[in-house]
Amino acid sequence: MIDGGTSSGRDERGRFAPGNPGGPGGSRPRAFALRRAVEEAVTEEHVAAMIRRATRMGLEGNLAAMRFVLERVCGRVADAPTEAEPVDVELPPMRTAADCNVAMQRIIDGLVQGTVDRDTAAVVVDAIQTRLKSIEIMDLESRIARLERDDGGRCA
Numbered sequence: 001m002i003d004g005g006t007s008s009g010r011d012e013r014g015r016f017a018p019g020n021p022g023g024p025g026g027s028r029p030r031a032f033a034l035r036r037a038v039e040e041a042v043t044e045e046h047v048a049a050m051i052r053r054a055t056r057m058g059l060e061g062n063l064a065a066m067r068f069v070l071e072r073v074c075g076r077v078a079d080a081p082t083e084a085e086p087v088d089v090e091l092p093p094m095r096t097a098a099d100c101n102v103a104m105q106r107i108i109d110g111l112v113q114g115t116v117d118r119d120t121a122a123v124v125v126d127a128i129q130t131r132l133k134s135i136e137i138m139d140l141e142s143r144i145a146r147l148e149r150d151d152g153g154r155c156a
Contacts, residue, residue, distance in 0.1 A: 100132040
């Protein structure tokens with residue numbers, strides 16, 4: 001049991017108790033000591049020698065060494081943008097929440113039937129949810145405007 005805490009290492013309020021290595025401010029002295037030892041043992045000259053060795057190995061045909069050196073020197077290659085492909089599901093014009101519900105159901109059906117892949121479905125679902133939020137905001141704006149108009153300035 002940790003100072004004043006329970007066997008779970010938490011205090012009466014459920015927070016990490018002092019001395020609990022998983023809590024905020026908890027220590028990991030061994031891990032920090034090992035990292036510090038490595039940082040002190042490996043010098044710039046060591047790193048330069050390792051890069052020279054990897055470069056030589058790459059020049060001798062080692063593809064992993066080539067990749068390692070090029071990624072360190074040039075940075076990782078960015079993924080090429082993919083061409084957008086049409087989705088094989090016909091969605092209704094989304095003017096109401098009910099239309100968004102129909103669109104969502106069609107995407108789910110396409111996912112289940114295998115005509116829509118998971119990544120495409122995720123993108124389309126995000127778009128449907130964004131459109132639904134927009135519809136909700138427009139609806140709230142019109143309701144507030146109607147209430148303000150009907151109120152005639154009495155609540156102001």
